[in-house]
Amino acid sequence: MRFAFFKGCKIPHYLPEYGLSMANILKTLGVELVELPFTCCGHQIRDYSFISFIHAAAWNLAIAEKEDLRIVTPCKCCFGNLKHAHHHLKSSPSLKKEINDILKKDNMEWKGTHAPKHLLTVLYHDLGAGFIKNHVTYPLTGLSVAAHYGCHALRPKKITQFDNPLAPVIFEELIEITGATTVDWDRRLECCGNPILARNRELSIELMKNKLADAGKSSADIVCTACTYCQIQFDHVRNEEKLPISSEYPQALLYTTLLARAMGFKH
């Protein structure tokens, strides 16, 4: 299996361990990742201009198409944006023409042959839980984990096609592979607050605190994320706010960190 590895803008500098652990895990599981000269998925410009957002996403999709590869990304915001662009371009021929006219200036074209995928989808659907379980050598027994789904992959279902948006199961099942137990919590499908960090920091922090507090209440040891921005919110932003880790506000860990640990990787 070969995929184009879409890291997104934040991983190389803010969360290099996410990119590394994902690459290592997929390598062990027999998936080849190809690094291409990707740029921003369009998340940054989406508030300002629809057409710029679609163009930026189509640019990246076209780069992967050129190599005849599907994009896999560890970031749910990138995934959601690329999916949105893919959907809009598919459903509107006039938009497709407009975007391709702009892409033509750089000798590129969006054909729409390859839809992007998220890391969890690849693990769950393409590789299968049973297959991954064979590689788990050090089960994380006794760890109770709150799965944080991340909005942009989950909703809207019509576009992202990730899982059942009201009662998703993928993430929990993937966490249970590692031997940890999952908890059911009220706010597992809610927003981490990062998208409005720049626009309304206070509100963003409030959302994050609510979320972590709810995870703590459901007696989870950690909150598990599979999205760059969610992790940055629960880790970097939380540190900036000087919110210490406690049983009330549990720490957040990336899913790949858990899985890598369970597969016995030495970092």
Added chain:
Amino acid sequence: MLYNTMFYAALAVMCVGFMICFARWFFIELGYSVQGYSFFEKIFSMAKVKLRFFASFSGLVSILKVIIVEVLLQKRLFLLSPLRWGFHMLIFYGFTLLVLFHVFDQSIALLVFPDYLSTLNPWMFLRNLMGFFVFAGVTATIVRKIKEKQPLPVGEMPGANHKNGICFPGTGSLFSYGSLSISDIMLPCLILMIVLSGFFLEATLIISRSVYEEMVMDYSDLDYTNPDDEEDLSALSFYWEKEYGVILSYHENYTETFNAKNFDGNFGEELRERGAELNEQYCIDCHSRPVNAFISYPVSKLIAHGAFLLDSIRADVWLWYIHVLSSFLFMALVPFSRFLHLLSTPLSLAMNRSGMDFSKKKPTINRSKIDFSQKKPAINRSETDFLQKISEPALSLKRSLELDACVQCSACSDVCSVAPIFRTTDNPDIFPSEKMRSIKNFLISAQKPSHVNRSKKFSGAAIVLRFFHGATLQKFFHGDAFNKTLHDAALRLTKGSYICTDCFRCNEVCPAGIDLKGIWESSRKRLDIAGFFPPHKSVNMKNTMEWAEQYKKDCGTKALRKDKRTFYKIPSDPGFFSNCVQCSICSNVCPVVEISRSHSHDPGLSPQQVMNLLRLELRDVAMFSSMVWNCTTCYMCQEHCPQGIEVADILYNLRNLASNYLGKE
């Protein structure tokens, strides 16, 4: 006379230029403080940080390492592109050695090598070699610059190497008022002129009869007026024409000698031997054969046919003036052009690597040691915080220096994450290299906002600085039009500044080691202080109704419908929203509404109310409401809407619409 006048004039211009540079470094404010810092605050803060750093032995070692690895060997440029590194090293070393041992030959060269003589080997050979290095490097740079003006076809890029990948043309700055830098091509051409005039000067000297005769007069006992010396003189001239390449045979004084050899073979041989003897006696100690000047000598052969003409107009004197005056021009241009990076780039590299590189210090802990059973320890950031606090004025100084350390090489623009967005916005300030230039222009020309009272001693410096950067004159001649240009440029810069993902790619590739991310952050702060906000901030400056009123006044509803780009999904007819039955499910699932209720934030409108406004064709009110701008884009509303209305996407579109308007404010 001319030489001295020009020299002192160039020196004076250069000194004034450097003073303007220093003034600029202290005047430009790139910190977070609204008031700015005074000259002494900056100096003391810089001294504190540096003393702290250099107090330790490791500090001294590391600065030595920076000088060797990054300044002399230019590791960062090598990592970026070995080819470019090669060209740059050729120019750098060729030029530096020429300056040290050729320009200052009487002081530096003689000091290091007491037996130095410009006409002896290996100096003659080395001078040609260094000249060749500079020539090759500059030519390659010009060719590369011209080639890169064409956009590289991304679709045809090879493999996955992003360094050869996306490449944008170096877009010319639309806002180039007052930047005294001369265009990309003219400056390398000046260096080429210096080098080429040097080669031609040497070549003309080699073949020149006049110079030959002057030297015979000066350095030998032979005398042209003495008939006894006639035979020796012709022997020497014969030898020199054969061995040293001087062209004499055309001149009537020598025709006899050179014709004589044709009817007697032995005569030529004898003459040559005598010439060699004389050469050994008078010349050889101070003059190597010019064959070793491996460029000038072939050039002299090329121009040999015109020897008569060149000598009669004394081309060597002309060329000497061209050579020297263009060197003076170069000297005068150093502080005003990108040649300034000879000084500013090493300085910024050294500063960045001596206790001021905060971008590298990440407030995260080493994840490999996380033990699941234990709680994560709180991170001790106080050390970093403390350093950042005392070094804030110094950072401001460092950043303004970095603005001058940038030569717009566009290495950053080639890897910029958001570069493709240029295609849909046509805003060159998206590109980091262009942004650097715009920030500099903005900070020099930015009018002091009324709420900032800068201390008076700076206003004088500001006036001088603006004068020298052309702002004063432009303002005098163009008045309001110029103010508008400034305003538009600042708006463009604001837009460009916020289309940035803070991905650090530019930091990583910058050959000058500039902390670009730090400059982006602080320049956004400066834009804020000057009253240029991004849409999500300016929307908070007035309340919803005030914005709606102003919007209606400015645009009317017709202008709205014209702009299809931002209006992609919201059809203009209100019937589209008639599906909305105001069931308020969207408001019930909205996390923002929930948190506003429980924490008594300003609840503003709920999503359902926004939809209602759209049904009532009150779009201009809807788009400035706080709900639209507080939306977390979690798509809860859209997913749960029983009527299938794309609530979150509509909110996105309202933001697009409002941004488009607010961006012009």
